Amino acid sequence: MSQSPDLIKEHYKKEAEIHKDAPVSTMADVIIRDKELELIQNFFKLLVAPANVLEIGCGNGFTLEMLLREFPKNKYTGLDYTEELLDQAKARGLGCELHAGDSRALPFGEGQFDIVYTERCLINVLEDEGKLKSIDEIHRVLKPGGLYLMMEGFEDGMENNNRARQELGLETLSPAHHNTYFNKKTLYPHIEGKLERIEPETLSPVGHKIQWNFLSSHYFFARVLHPLITKGEQTRNTEMVKFFAHMPPMGNYSPLQAHIFRKL
Numbered sequence: 065m066s067q068s069p070d071l072i073k074e075h076y077k078k079e080a081e082i083h084k085d086a087p088v089s090t091m092a093d094v095i096i097r098d099k100e101l102e103l104i105q106n107f108f109k110l111l112v113a114p115a116n117v118l119e120i121g122c123g124n125g126f127t128l129e130m131l132l133r134e135f136p137k138n139k140y141t142g143l144d145y146t147e148e149l150l151d152q153a154k155a156r157g158l159g160c161e162l163h164a165g166d167s168r169a170l171p172f173g174e175g176q177f178d179i180v181y182t183e184r185c186l187i188n189v190l191e192d193e194g195k196l197k198s199i200d201e202i203h204r205v206l207k208p209g210g211l212y213l214m215m216e217g218f219e220d221g222m223e224n225n226n227r228a229r230q231e232l233g234l235e236t237l238s239p240a241h242h243n244t245y246f247n248k249k250t251l252y253p254h255i256e257g258k259l260e261r262i263e264p265e266t267l268s269p270v271g272h273k274i275q276w277n278f279l280s281s282h283y284f285f286a287r288v289l290h291p292l293i294t295k296g297e298q299t300r301n302t303e304m305v306k307f308f309a310h311m312p313p314m315g316n317y318s319p320l321q322a323h324i325f326r327k328l
């Protein structure tokens with residue numbers, strides 16, 4: 065199951081050493097982290113009954129700690145592939161189970177969870193085959209009717225963003241060396257009959273707060289307009305980027321997207 069050489073574990077081992085339990089661990093862009101947390105909170109506000117929740121790729125446990133604080137009625141389980149990050153999560157003393165494991169072979173029985181979510185985890189499973197195996201595993205451990213919040217990287221948003229950059233004379237960007245993105249033309253036929261993509265408004269009227277393209281305007285500004293204006297590539301956490309982060313999401317210009325699927 066390991067990717068050879070295991071650059072993922074090496075990469076995150078260093079992240080754990082440098083950032084320990086900080087929110088910037090695995091995410092240096094504070095706007096992305098804030099918007100992810102906001103979206104996850106809005107997603108959990110949709111749930112009416114206490115739920116059995118699994119986070120795959122929980123890293124240092126930052127998001128799990130927030131969920132345990134804000135939504136204490138749910139039961140939480142975290143799983144991660146990198147022991148050093150999992151140790152950071154364990155050191156938080158969270159009231160939840162934490163497991164070492166791999167998304168491609170989950171150590172859980174069938175139909176155990178009401179909710180599974182991933183926050184930039186499956187982008188680390190570099191080959192398509194492993195990505196799809198992980199999706200099959202998520203489908204297996206979900207209860208019928210259970211929900212998967214997939215906050216992952218997608219090629220279409222990256223391609224649109226690169227087209228905008230090219231139009232303005234900027235070089236195209238590629239995913240980081242430890243990431244690859246999902247291709248919807250491969251993913252959607254694979255899940256047909258197993259998982260259906262749903263609009264959050266079908267779960268609750270307040271679902272409109274959960275927008276799949278929640279980072280689109282941020283990526284358009286941070287990766288297209290900002291480098292054009294400044295003639296540089298310093299795009300993270302500047303005042304100008306923070307100002308434009310108040311814009312509502314528009315278009316499809318972010319590789320990072322949030323989609324909700326229901327197990328059929």
Ligand SMILES: C[S@@+](CC[C@H](N)C(=O)[O-])C[C@H]1O[C@@H](n2cnc3c(N)ncnc32)[C@H](O)[C@@H]1O
Nearest residue numbers: 090121122123144145146166167183184185188
């Ligand atoms: C980008 S980090 C995100 C961590 C956490 N969700 C957060 O937002 O801080 C990706 C996490 O997924 C874990 N990971 C990578 N591949 C995995 C796999 N195949 N199975 C389980 N976890 C994996 C990494 O160890 C890392 O902790």
